[in-house]
Amino acid sequence: MKxxxxxxxxxxxxxSCWGAxxxxxxxxxxxxxxxxxxPLTGSMGPVGKHIAExxxxxxxxxxxxxxxxxxxxxxxxxxxxxxxxxGVDAAKYLVxxxxxxxxxxxxxxxxxxxxxTAVAVxxxxxxxxxxxxxxxxxxxxxxxxxxxxxxxxxxxxxxxAYATAKVTAERGYKRIAIIYLNTDFGTGMVKDFTKAxxxxxxxxxxxxxxxxxxxxxxxxxxxxxxxxxxALFLVAFPQDGATMTREWISLGGTQNLVLNxxxxxxxxxxxxGAKYLQSAFGMDNASVAGPTVDAFKVAFQKAYNTSPDGPGxxxxxxxxxxxxxxIALAPDLSGKSIRDAxxxxxTEGGTIVGTGPDAFREAxxxxxxGKPIRYVGATGPLTFDANGDVSGPALIWTVxxxxxxxxxxxxxxxxxxxxxxxx
Amino acid sequence: MIGQxxxxxxxxxxxxxLGALGVSLxxxxxxxxxxxxxxxxxxxxxxxxxxTGFATAGVSIGPLSFGWQLLVAVALAGIATGAVAxxxxxxVFAHLRRRQAHDLTMVFASFxxxxxxxxxxxxxxxxxxxxxxxxxxxxxxxxPGVRLMPDQVFVLGLALVLVLxxxxxxxxxxxxxxxxxxxxxxxxxxICGIGTEAMVRWxxxxxxxxxxxxxxFAGLTVQIRPExxxxxxxxxxTAAILxxxxxxFGAVVGGLVVGLAENLSALVIPTSYxxxxxxxxxxxVLWVRPQGLFAPAGGR
Numbered sequence: 001m002k003x004x005x006x007x008x009x010x011x012x013x014x015x016s017c018w019g020a021x022x023x024x025x026x027x028x029x030x031x032x033x034x035x036x037x038x039p040l041t042g043s044m045g046p047v048g049k050h051i052a053e054x055x056x057x058x059x060x061x062x063x064x065x066x067x068x069x070x071x072x073x074x075x076x077x078x079x080x081x082x083x084x085x086x087g088v089d090a091a092k093y094l095v096x097x098x099x100x101x102x103x104x105x106x107x108x109x110x111x112x113x114x115x116x117t118a119v120a121v122x123x124x125x126x127x128x129x130x131x132x133x134x135x136x137x138x139x140x141x142x143x144x145x146x147x148x149x150x151x152x153x154x155x156x157x158x159x160x161a162y163a164t165a166k167v168t169a170e171r172g173y174k175r176i177a178i179i180y181l182n183t184d185f186g187t188g189m190v191k192d193f194t195k196a197x198x199x200x201x202x203x204x205x206x207x208x209x210x211x212x213x214x215x216x217x218x219x220x221x222x223x224x225x226x227x228x229x230x231a232l233f234l235v236a237f238p239q240d241g242a243t244m245t246r247e248w249i250s251l252g253g254t255q256n257l258v259l260n261x262x263x264x265x266x267x268x269x270x271x272x273g274a275k276y277l278q279s280a281f282g283m284d285n286a287s288v289a290g291p292t293v294d295a296f297k298v299a300f301q302k303a304y305n306t307s308p309d310g311p312g313x314x315x316x317x318x319x320x321x322x323x324x325x326x327i328a329l330a331p332d333l334s335g336k337s338i339r340d341a342x343x344x345x346x347t348e349g350g351t352i353v354g355t356g357p358d359a360f361r362e363a364x365x366x367x368x369x370g371k372p373i374r375y376v377g378a379t380g381p382l383t384f385d386a387n388g389d390v391s392g393p394a395l396i397w398t399v400x401x402x403x404x405x406x407x408x409x410x411x412x413x414x415x416x417x418x419x420x421x422x423x
Numbered sequence: 424m425i426g427q428x429x430x431x432x433x434x435x436x437x438x439x440x441l442g443a444l445g446v447s448l449x450x451x452x453x454x455x456x457x458x459x460x461x462x463x464x465x466x467x468x469x470x471x472x473x474x475t476g477f478a479t480a481g482v483s484i485g486p487l488s489f490g491w492q493l494l495v496a497v498a499l500a501g502i503a504t505g506a507v508a509x510x511x512x513x514x515v516f517a518h519l520r521r522r523q524a525h526d527l528t529m530v531f532a533s534f535x536x537x538x539x540x541x542x543x544x545x546x547x548x549x550x551x552x553x554x555x556x557x558x559x560x561x562x563x564x565x566x567p568g569v570r571l572m573p574d575q576v577f578v579l580g581l582a583l584v585l586v587l588x589x590x591x592x593x594x595x596x597x598x599x600x601x602x603x604x605x606x607x608x609x610x611x612x613x614i615c616g617i618g619t620e621a622m623v624r625w626x627x628x629x630x631x632x633x634x635x636x637x638x639x640f641a642g643l644t645v646q647i648r649p650e651x652x653x654x655x656x657x658x659x660x661t662a663a664i665l666x667x668x669x670x671x672f673g674a675v676v677g678g679l680v681v682g683l684a685e686n687l688s689a690l691v692i693p694t695s696y697x698x699x700x701x702x703x704x705x706x707x708v709l710w711v712r713p714q715g716l717f718a719p720a721g722g723r
Contacts, residue, residue: 211697
């Protein structure tokens with residue numbers, strides 16, 4: 001079996017060398033190569049497989065839409081098995097042997113990070129991830145350690161933190177205490193929430209970290225309560241969160257609770273008791289709607305005979321489309337030019353370009369004519385900020401009676417305005 | 424703020440003390456540190472949950488969140504957990520004793536047993552968190568800045584009663600004196616006609632019952648979940664060692680010291696480091712006074 005794989009790999013390699021040589025002779029760089037590193041096997045395999053299908057659909061869209069710069073696009077996919085070492089090897093192969101113009105991947109932040117630092121940044125190749133949420137990437141970008149080569153197509157923690165801060169301010173809570181999980185996720189949330197709250201006129205009077213799996217959280221709860229805050233922002237997971245909420249309310253803490261998205265679960269509400277949560281609210285990422293999103297849904301359903309409603313599928317499509325549009329917009333195929341072109345398809349007031357081959361053909365025509373375009377993809381309007389992050393719409397949830405309810409949505413435009421007023 | 428921390432420290436300490444008493448008893452009679460004690464605590468809490476489930480919540484007594492059913496459940500859970508402890512001894516430790524196993528072998532066996540018991544609880548009751556009563560109690564301000572829940576006061580009182588009962592039992596009852604004799608010198612005790620196996624059995628029953636009480640109290644004031652015992656293991660062992668291996672009075676004091684240290688430290692260090700406090704205490708004790716605070720001079 002192993003031998004068979006090696007033989008076929010060798011053959012494939014020989015074939016691609018043989019095929020590539022005349023191509024170089026024809027035009028400068030056809031076909032244009034886009035590489036992807038995704039977990040196709042391992043524990044993430046079931047998720048990664050569909051994400052890879054979505055990437056392939058985006059490549060088909062581009063090719064059926066006439067390709068880029070007169071070239072067809074060749075998609076080279078490698079498996080990272082969910083392991084950083086395998087992922088880095090694959091990325092090295094794609095960049096050094098295949099000489100891809102841009103990379104997409106991976107799912108787990110733990111894999112994406114070494115690919116970014118060991119391959120993408122040193123070789124100057126843009127990396128667009130569909131699914132890695134870690135706050136580390138934003139920090140690194142802000143410190144200039146990514147050289148701007150990192151992009152991602154799903155909303156980060158900042159969306160959650162800012163939206164929460166906005167509604168907290170709207171409700172008139174001025175002095176806020178936070179109890180948060182002592183991880184990257186928790187500390188990141190506190191940092192962004194504090195920044196936003198202070199901009200919006202409130203004050204974080206106390207931020208108390210907690211570690212999971214402790215016999216009691218009374219000390220943490222008391223520390224937060226000592227400041228007598230207007231509201232408590234709880235960043236926790238349901239079971240520990242319920243313990244702390246109960247102790248908080250028992251000890252006479254305010255029932256003005258602000259909750260994170262992990263607590264949007266009926267388990268948590270049942271454990272605490274719904275009647276104590278009637279004045280609480282929480283935030284979560286919302287899904288987008290619109291014609292370009294529906295068009296993608298239909299196309300995916302048709303191509304693979306399965307629903308695209310799974311993690312990362314919408315986001316991966318946009319990751320590849322972003323790469324495609326950036327290559328089309330870039331003056332040449334160098335990583336630097338592609339990186340700099342990444343924000344040129346998000347022009348406000350530009351002609352809206354959607355999903356599907358026809359839309360892509362139209363986009364290429366507009367680019368050739370020098371007209372500004374605005375890409376609205378499978379995740380809605382795609383707008384990379386200075387750190388390569390995107391924002392997304394948010395929803396505010398509350399507890400009505402015994403059930404979860406959606407209070408309202410914060411649209412992408414409102415989020416964009418909010419980001420602008422805070423950053 | 425400091426008043427509240429002291430009050431909370433004493434309450435947490437009482438629960439830790441009950442767990443530490445079981446460990447201490449085990450150390451005296453069986454002469455090894457029982458890592459499975461914390462899992463017996465979890466088992467006790469869940470056993471009581473099952474009994475209250477049969478009897479329904481019941482009318483609560485006065486300001487308390489539970490009715491007489493829970494008191495019955497504590498007693499029944501104590502018996503059930505004691506029975507489990509004896510069964511475990513029969514299945515595991517008795518065999519090891521017969522083969523003159525090394526003390527460390529016993530410790531490791533108890534460690535393995537802890538894993539089995541924890542997963543058994545998971546299997547029987549599932550991974551979800553529970554409460555004895557869904558009703559939330561609102562704390563009463565007893566002193567300026569010190570809020571207590573009626574349940575907590577009740578738990579503290581009952582823990583005190585249990586400790587005193589154990590003390591009286593060991594001091595004055597025939598069985599208790601035999602157990603103490605056995606702890607002093609197994610060889611001499613045997614010569615005096617004290618049945619070793621019987622004493623061992625009673626030691627298990629007592630530590631199982633104490634564990635169940637600690638488990639129910641922890642469940643009543645915090646939350647019932649499969650990891651609750653494992654999360655208490657470090658504070659309990661620290662309390663037992665701090666008090667002096669094999670000193671029952673020391674175990675109670677040790678429990679209170681650990682509980683107070685955890686809660687008071689929140690005033691001076693960042694809360695994310697609280698979980699290291701029992702560990703630091705343990706290191707300090709082992710370094711300064713390895714025999715513990717109340718161990719008989721010279722040790723064993």
